[in-house]
Amino acid sequence: MSGHIPVMLDEVVAELGPRDGGVYLDGTFGGGGYARAILDAAACTLWAIDRDPEAVARGAILAARYPGRLHVIQGGFGQMIALLGEHGVAALDGVVLDLGLSSFQIDDPARGFSFRGEGPLDMRMGQCASGGGVTAADLVMNLSEAELADTLFHFGEERLSRRIARAIVAARALAPITTTTRLADIIRGVVPPSRDGIHPATRSFQALRIRVNDELGEIERALAAAAQLLAPGGRLVVVSFHSLEDRLVKRFMAEASGRAPGPSRHDPRGLDSRAPPVFSLLTPRARRPGEAETTRNPRARSARLRALARHAGTPADQKGMA
Ligand SMILES: C[S@@+](CC[C@H](N)C(=O)[O-])C[C@H]1O[C@@H](n2cnc3c(N)ncnc32)[C@H](O)[C@@H]1O
Numbered sequence: 001m002s003g004h005i006p007v008m009l010d011e012v013v014a015e016l017g018p019r020d021g022g023v024y025l026d027g028t029f030g031g032g033g034y035a036r037a038i039l040d041a042a043a044c045t046l047w048a049i050d051r052d053p054e055a056v057a058r059g060a061i062l063a064a065r066y067p068g069r070l071h072v073i074q075g076g077f078g079q080m081i082a083l084l085g086e087h088g089v090a091a092l093d094g095v096v097l098d099l100g101l102s103s104f105q106i107d108d109p110a111r112g113f114s115f116r117g118e119g120p121l122d123m124r125m126g127q128c129a130s131g132g133g134v135t136a137a138d139l140v141m142n143l144s145e146a147e148l149a150d151t152l153f154h155f156g157e158e159r160l161s162r163r164i165a166r167a168i169v170a171a172r173a174l175a176p177i178t179t180t181t182r183l184a185d186i187i188r189g190v191v192p193p194s195r196d197g198i199h200p201a202t203r204s205f206q207a208l209r210i211r212v213n214d215e216l217g218e219i220e221r222a223l224a225a226a227a228q229l230l231a232p233g234g235r236l237v238v239v240s241f242h243s244l245e246d247r248l249v250k251r252f253m254a255e256a257s258g259r260a261p262g263p264s265r266h267d268p269r270g271l272d273s274r275a276p277p278v279f280s281l282l283t284p285r286a287r288r289p290g291e292a293e294t295t296r297n298p299r300a301r302s303a304r305l306r307a308l309a310r311h312a313g314t315p316a317d318q319k320g321m322a
Contacts, residue, residue, distance in 0.1 A: 004103040006033025007300040008239055008289050012096055015237045015282055015307040018042040022093035025084070025229070027077035027222060029055050030102035032062045038096075039066050047084060047092075048072045051126035051213075054104065076126070078221030081229065094235045095226040099219065099245050101125070101209075103299065112136060113209060115184035115201045121177065123205075123212045136208040140177050145169045155216075155244065156207030163190050164204055180205075206242065219245060223252040227279070230310040235282070237307045246286065246304050253308045257281040282307040 006012075012034055018024060022044040026035050029050040038046055046069060050056055059072030075083045077097060084090070105111050105125065112122030112135070121137035143151065149165035152158040167190045168177065177183055184201040191200035210216060226236045236253075240246040254260035258277030286304035294301045 004031030004033060005297045005299070006031070006037070007098065007297065007303045008287070008293070008305050009033060009037055011287055011305055012237055012239065013037050013041050015305065016094045016096055016235055018044050018094065020044065023047070023089065023091070024094045024096070025049065025080060025092050026096050027080060028098045029059050029072055030098065031055070031104060032058055034096055034098060035059070035062060035070060039069055044069070046070050047087070047089060049075055049077050049080060049083060051076050052105065055102065076218055078218040078225065080222060080225045084229070090229070091231040092229045092234055093231055094237070095230065096237045097222060098239045100241045109180070112180050113205070115180050115199060115205055118179055118181040121180055121183055123209045125213045134212060136212050137178050139208055139211060140168055140183060141172055151211050152204050152207045154207070155210040156203035157243070158203040158207060160191050210244070216244060216248060219248050223249065227256055232310055233312040235307060235309045237305065239303050239305050241302050249306050250286070253281055253306055256308060278311050278313065279308050280311060282309055
């Protein structure tokens with residue numbers, strides 16, 4: 001199993017701007033690449049969350065190297081307010097989210113995320129094989145043909161969703177679909193190879209993974225929570241890897257900074273379009289990795305970084321902020 005190469009690391013640290021005495025959250029600890037860089041950049045405290053118990057175990061090892069400065073919690077970043085609240089943390093100077101999967105997860109066939117090696121059709125980020133929760137195999141075996149097609153279309157932007165759903169339903173009537181390679185073969189049987197060399201099963205695997213882990217719901221909850229937790233001057237930095245993620249981040253940041261018509265003051269995210277914005281967009285356009293990075297680490301190719309800062313403001317301005 002290989003390690004994880006952190007994506008846009010220098011850019012992330014520059015946008016977050018860690019300072020001595022600050023309190024930060026890395027909502028996606030993964031292999032700890034960002035965490036190490038943040039802890040090395042300033043004498044700060046870092047809280048880290050990951051829903052994957054294997055990442056949390058790596059975090060415990062790293063925490064021992066930064067005594068009293070790194071605290072790693074298992075859970076979904078969408079629940080960051082409750083998770084941090086249990087430790088008495090109610091305000092942060094910065095939050096970073098590096099969405100999606102780590103290479104540890106993708107490269108381990110036993111986790112079932114990749115069609116490149118045979119493994120159980122699992123895809124749960126938060127559970128290892130013995131845990132609970134709905135797996136990708138559960139979806140593939142139990143969803144109706146229409147639900148399967150909708151899932152592939154909405155979460156994978158798969159044009160051939162209906163054709164693939166039909167093939168899955170026909171195949172599962174013959175024998176249960178329980179492995180990554182069997183599902184990939186079924187999809188390859190009905191999706192012609194693309195000219196850009198993308199594997200025919202890529203979009204379907206993305207769709208199932210997003211649904212299994214409620215990834216878009218988690219992102220929406222996390223953005224709202226981060227906005228609430230940020231102290232004056234605090235920053236939110238998000239790296240996303242596909243258009244569904246990036247669209248949510250882009251829209252949220254545009255609304256929070258008053259660049260797009262926002263929601264009403266009853267919006268569950270706590271943003272109020274009628275109040276003057278209390279955030280500034282640090283990245284009017286998404287930042288992209290440089291060529292040197294994408295050559296060194298092809299997984300960085302689709303990365304987009306967006307960042308937001310809460311105004312430093314006056315104490316009066318800060319009363320009742322989002
Ligand atoms: C791309 S990796 C992060 C890599 C990390 N920045 C590094 O430098 O090593 C994403 C991590 O976020 C975790 N993750 C994804 N969605 C999550 C969620 N909703 N809540 C908590 N962790 C999540 C995954 O389990 C994975 O370990």
